[in-house]
Amino acid sequence: MAASSDSDQPSTSSQSLNNSIRTNNTSDDGHISPGPTILDYSHTGMDTSAFAEALSNQPESVFSSVESILATNNLILELPDILGKYRNLKLLDISNNQISDIPEVIVECHDLTTLISRNNLLDEHSLPKQFKYLTRLREINFSGNNYARIPYEIMELPALKILHMGANRIEYISKDIGLIRKLEVLYLGGNQITEIPVEVGELKGLRVFVLADNRIEKLPNSICTLKQLKSLLLHRNQLTTLPVELIKLRNLTELSLRDNPLVHKFVRDMVYDPPTLMELSARTVKLRKIPYKRSDLPHNLVEYLSCAHQCVNPRCKGVFFDSRVEHIKFVDFCGKYRVPLLEYLCSPKCSNHRSPAYEASSDSDSDEDRMRKVLLG
Numbered sequence: 540m541a542a543s544s545d546s547d548q549p550s551t552s553s554q555s556l557n558n559s560i561r562t563n564n565t566s567d568d569g570h571i572s573p574g575p576t577i578l579d580y581s582h583t584g585m586d587t588s589a590f591a592e593a594l595s596n597q598p599e600s601v602f603s604s605v606e607s608i609l610a611t612n613n614l615i616l617e618l619p620d621i622l623g624k625y626r627n628l629k630l631l632d633i634s635n636n637q638i639s640d641i642p643e644v645i646v647e648c649h650d651l652t653t654l655i656s657r658n659n660l661l662d663e664h665s666l667p668k669q670f671k672y673l674t675r676l677r678e679i680n681f682s683g684n685n686y687a688r689i690p691y692e693i694m695e696l697p698a699l700k701i702l703h704m705g706a707n708r709i710e711y712i713s714k715d716i717g718l719i720r721k722l723e724v725l726y727l728g729g730n731q732i733t734e735i736p737v738e739v740g741e742l743k744g745l746r747v748f749v750l751a752d753n754r755i756e757k758l759p760n761s762i763c764t765l766k767q768l769k770s771l772l773l774h775r776n777q778l779t780t781l782p783v784e785l786i787k788l789r790n791l792t793e794l795s796l797r798d799n800p801l802v803h804k805f806v807r808d809m810v811y812d813p814p815t816l817m818e819l820s821a822r823t824v825k826l827r828k829i830p831y832k833r834s835d836l837p838h839n840l841v842e843y844l845s846c847a848h849q850c851v852n853p854r855c856k857g858v859f860f861d862s863r864v865e866h867i868k869f870v871d872f873c874g875k876y877r878v879p880l881l882e883y884l885c886s887p888k889c890s891n892h893r894s895p896a897y898e899a900s901s902d903s904d905s906d907e908d909r910m911r912k913v914l915l916g
């Protein structure tokens with residue numbers, strides 16, 4: 540048995556770098572193809588120049604055979620140009636160094652699928668403009684860096700499926716987030732985000748969305764259009780309500796809500812801007828079912844009339860347009876938790892005329908059963 544191991548333990552500085560080369564090319568029939576696939580320099584204490592030297596001192600054949608370079612937990616400040624010679628590189632892990640920049644040479648590793656740079660000094664100016672040419676990049680982990688926002692260079696990556704940017708100092712998410720069409724996992728826990736843009740609704744393939752440990756007060760309704768969403772982690776935020784359509788997400792099986800003001804301290808103050816004269820007239824047209832033709836009215840009024848919302852009070856036949864009152868509906872999940880969902884009434888008066896049936900209304904049992912894991916406490 541060999542005494543060496545592949546574990547992530549720190550190694551002594553006297554360890555030969557040749558021990559860092561691993562061949563992983565043994566196929567099922569025992570055939571071994573030439574050249575190593577992994578260069579592992581993690582925990583060797585190497586600095587920038589030692590890293591450059593180690594990468595340079597490989598035989599030519601190694602440049603084309605290496606698929607993974609691991610250089611975590613070192614003292615590296617910069618990535619060397621020689622990296623561009625590793626043209627078949629698929630995975631690069633440079634976590635736990637002091638790297639503040641990803642140089643242009645990275646684009647020459649055009650087969651790169653996974654880039655892991657946790658706990659470094661990257662910020663929104665660290666990526667080269669050409670970053671988008673990494674057309675096979677599927678997974679990025681930039682958690683534990685200095686990002687104040689998600690850089691635009693990431694939004695342009697055509698194949699990105701997994702993005703980890705937890706524990707940075709991100710305060711807002713740009714509307715451009717909707718450009719990452721193939722995104723399936725978005726981890727943004729441990730930032731300072733206050734608002735989620737409507738455009739997250741464009742991430743139709745999103746399965747896992749982690750927003751825990753932020754300062755979010757409200758979610759956009761568009762989040763309820765993410766039909767693939769399985770896991771939505773919202774614990775430790777400032778949420779008072781959830782959008783009511785959330786319960787219709789058929790695939791959602793994990794929803795964490797603990798340490799939010801919701802449940803204990805929900806919205807009591809009714810915010811209500813009095814309706815405009817136009818809204819009052821339009822409400823009357825709808826309520827009395829006054830007939831009108833497209834040719835009777837200006838185009839904008841026809842449009843306006845078409846976007847009426849029904850009041851959620853079943854005893855009210857009214858509609859509203861822009862003027863509405865927030866109403867909190869509590870829905871049971873798992874027969875154990877009461878989750879406040881946000882919906883709208885046509886006026887403050889409506890909330891005083893709720894029928895007992897309305898008070899007790901909640902979505903069907905099957906919806907509640909679906910929520911197998913609601914973590915509130």
Ligand SMILES: [Zn+2]
Pocket residue numbers: 850851852855856857884885886889
């Ligand atoms: Zn009403």
